[in-house]
Amino acid sequence: MALTGQATQATEVAAAPRAVSPRHFVRLKLRIMGNSFRGQVWRVVLFSFGILFGLIYATAGFFAAAAAGLAGNTDAAFLVAAAGGGVVALSWTLLPLLFFGVDETIDPSRFALLPLPRRTLVVGLLTAALIGVPAAATLIATAGLVLSAGALGGAGAAVVQALGVLLGLVFCVAVSRAVTSAFANLLRSRRTRDLAAVLLAVSAALIGPLQIAINRASTNTDWRRFLPLSEVIGWTPFGAPYTAGFEAAAGHWLAALAKLALVVAAIAVLLWWWSRTIETAMVGTASLGPAARQGTPGAPVDQLFPRILRWARRDRFGAILAREVRYWWRDARRRSNLITFAVAALFVSAMVNFGEAIWGTEAGEPARDVAASPLTFTLSMIFVGTLAAVTLANQFGFDGSAYANDIIAGVPGRTQIAARAAAFTVYVLPLVVLIAVIIGVLVGEPTWIPMALGTLVGTFGCGLAANSMLSVIGAYALPETSNPFALNTGAGMARGLLSILSMVIGVVLAVPLLLGALFAGDVWLWVALPVGLAYGAGAAWLGSVIVGDVLDRRMPELLLTITPRR
Amino acid sequence: MLRGLAKSFDGKVAVGGVDLDVPAGSFYGLLGPNGAGKTTTLSMAVGLLRPDHGQAWVLGHDVWRDPIQAKRLFGVLPDGVRLFDRLSGAELLAYHGLLRGMDPAVVDQRARELLDVLALADAGNTLVVDYSAGMKKKIGLACALLHAPRLLVLDEPFEAVDPVAAALIRDILQRYVAGGGTVIFSSHVMAVVERLCTHVAILADGVIKRVGTLAEVTGERSLEDVFVEVVGGRTATGEELAWL
Structure with a gap:
């Protein structure tokens, strides 16, 4: 094995252990x-x-x-x-x-x-x-x-x-x-909570100065x-x-x-x-989550459901929904994904919309204070919507072998997929609304906010469908270490390819929304919201039905691929 | 209830055709050395691992053809499988109960009782990930018991459990069998098996070597002697390890 090197040094004392190089x-x-x-x-x-x-x-x-x-x-x-x-x-x-x-x-x-x-x-x-x-x-x-x-x-x-x-x-x-x-x-x-807040605040604060700097630079x-x-x-x-x-x-x-x-x-x-x-x-690897928390006495079932889910039905769907909502925050790996998405989405959409200021002025004309078109705006929103869903591309991998518990309980695939998508939406929807409002205001076109929302929700729904499918057929195991950024050998490539693939599929599914932005003219500004909502919800629902049926046939195989080899 | 279950990984046979009849109301011990295929067999029996050949029935329901009905009837404590351990004990029980389609009021009542009996109520809001190994086994057992199944499938329920907790688990299981339930569990702790079981099967190299009631398998001798004889292998050192 690797630790039996032949480094025999002349000066070595016989009893001393060999040096590890x-x-x-x-x-x-x-x-x-x-x-x-x-x-x-x-x-x-x-x-x-x-x-x-x-x-x-x-x-x-x-x-x-x-x-x-x-x-x-x-x-x-x-x-x-x-x-x-x-x-x-x-x-x-x-x-x-x-x-x-x-x-x-x-x-x-x-x-x-x-x-x-x-x-x-x-x-x-x-x-x-x-x-x-x-x-x-x-x-x-x-x-x-x-x-x-x-x-x-x-x-x-x-x-x-x-x-x-x-x-x-x-x-x-x-x-x-x-x-x-x-x-x-x-x-x-x-x-972490503080860290997330700080990161978000810093990146939001950076957008303003960045915009000015870019405008200056591009003159x-x-x-x-x-x-x-x-x-x-x-x-x-x-x-x-x-x-x-x-x-x-x-x-x-x-x-x-x-x-x-x-x-x-x-x-x-x-x-x-x-x-x-x-x-x-x-x-300090023993404790991964926050230690013993205080309070929340009461019935076990009520303890499971976080405050924002008080309305949820107390059944299978509700149980998975509640557990997933808790997990997106309590599991360091998922939490880091959420935070990363929030920061990246804000940053990228800002860059794309103000990018015009960099690239659009080569002819020498002075940069406008804001430079955004409905098209780039829509494109950036499509990007953010698909990026949000990419986080789910290996959603079962986060669970690892714990997913066996759901198999033993005989959870139908459709319920499983729909509840997971719903739980993630609980986090993403507020974020997405926030992004639409912030970017809309920064671009100086508050009337675009409904369109932004419609596009975001529509693409996010398509992304949910595409990524749920990928999470079932393209899952891979994550190592059981304390480092949320750790990957197994070769998994980095798998992760990269999966992300790209899921983004491409998500964008393709969202093409109708892009066409709307291109050809429907001013009407689109007002139609986009209802159309996007309906389109996204429909895609997500259809996805949960189709993927659920695939999952029903593949549960043991899926469990095998996401169980880390030890 | 198991017929010709077989599974191989990458051409290596892990379990080569296991037939096992577990009579209703029995306390069944599945014995075997490490790597014998105990976990593989039980995983195939409960629907976690798709067998290459063979079938598994639970009270007349085929686990692989009719999983919904079959899974309703048994509770499982898997080994080497993590629980959803970012939940507290109470949250985990509530999750399992609702997942089984139980009424929330019943879940609340049973979960509280189980936590009290298993001495886990003191843990309060501690997340299961921060539980000790023995506590994890106990909460896992509670999850398997919650929906009052007819059959319990337990993989290594006594591993890493301290004597007090082991006695408690034994008591619970004995009451469960006395009440008409069936238990099958895997172990390599002879003393426990000898004390509890009505039936035993010895599994080695993926094949059942001995099977029957406890008396049929052991005869006059101790279970440990029979086990060592069946499984083979050395039990004493010779010249080696002199430097220890």
Whole structure:
């Protein structure tokens, strides 16, 4: 096995245990990956797709990074390095939180009982985390910068840049691990409520200044104006590793060295932070939810139903509805999905509607204060509606083996699907109303709010139907760890593909609403709300009937796919 | 009630044709070493795992052809399956009761009684995820009992349970059988099986090795001796492990 390395050192004392090097972690990870592919054809296929996509992006990135330097344009090369590198590093920081999760093939808590020094553990885990498609793709893409720096400043600059690229990769992986680990700790704790509120408030508050900033920026389209900004980015850990070589090429060797040192220091800090959060996670995995709560005495049945569901029928449908509503909040994994959706939806719809300010002014005309058309507005609402439902694409995976209880009780599939969709709607509907109102007001067209609502509800209903189906036929197991962002090997790709597929299906189903926005003219502003409501409700109902019947035939198989292998 | 149940995973046979008749009113022990296929067999019998071959009937209802009727008749305590553990004990019982289509008033009354008897009422609003292993077994048993089934299928009900709780569970089960119910449970704790069961079956390598009433299977000897003989395997160490 992986832990019996042959590292025989001459100085070793016979009785002393052999040192554990990062090599062992790498071999452990490769072995686990290999074993997880055994007899799982679809996993191999997904993994191959992942490699293919990774290669495509990496090659494109490589040429984009190398082009400016090869063309001899110093300023452009610097801008590409700072901005491009910065974006890459920032994606590593944020994307795992939003969409992809982190590959937890090697679960840190498994090492809790082994006598490993913290340093060995962290360095080993980091090295193992470097193995993977995203890391390889990043390395290839950023390697283009070495070529670029070399073309501008000769071999010396190329060497510095190569060092920078390697350090940059380590920084990216370290930052993604540290941030998800810290975030996971936060989400586990009781402070989550506050965190969610803060996140929402911050993102809402950002929209205003962002709009102004974009408007200002778009009045001047000369890219050279961004050079001072990229200069600043170049001195943050996000951009420093990628710009070091260009400092060297320009003859600023001291600056280059300083930048490399900056990255090394940043990595050290991140690793220290990560090791701290790993330790907290290791020690404190016993309690996942909020501890004993106070109050709510009364009959057991009344306790099950939250206050907002007092009206619900006390039957099967009501029971599943009530449990799901409780679960969307009590289960850290589901809660993080909800919060993520809320933040992402607000952000994306704001960006799309104010994006006109960025792209629409290339002809040189001054940017209008607000720039939105009914079409982009409708499109953004369709996006938000489908995005909301994507959260359900693996709804049974959240339950894991607990779903067996529903099978034993003989719950009909239609009830199961309909109740789950209804419970999720309890959370999404208020959010969606809020988004429609906020964006409508910010765009300066309050009369569009009914149309926004109609579109949102309509697409959300279609999304519910599509995602319920996917959740039954495309389910996958989630690991039973304390980290809500953790995924099994290969599941990241599955999750990404499923999300994309479900969004495409949702959008296709919503095409009639888009046609309405395009061709129905002004009438649509008023008809959209009733039409959207009817369309969404109808789609969701039809979906629950069809998917329910599929579920009736597939219950044991579904249970098998969502039960984590131990 | 089980006829030729068989299941294999990836070409590896887990259960190879199990026939088992559990008479109504019996207290049936399913014995077997780890990995014998106990959980697989019981999962197929209650509709959690689709068998490759064979059938399972509960009081005349085919579990796989007529699941709604069959599932109404039994209560299950699965092993290795999580409960909906982000609920408190009372909430979990209410959920199971309503899921079984019971009247809310009856659910309230029975849930309170079960929580009291199983000494879980003190836990109050603690979520089931924060319960100890023994408490989880007890709340799982309560969920299985809530709708007063005719048959109880229990997978390892005595595992990880302290002696006091075990005695309580034994008492509840004995009263249940005395009242006309049927229990089948899996275990590898010989003492418990010997004390409780009217019938036993020994399962090893996915096949039933011995089956019958307790007296028929054990004869003059102790159940443990019979079990070790049937299952095989070493029970003492030789030269190895000298460094311990």
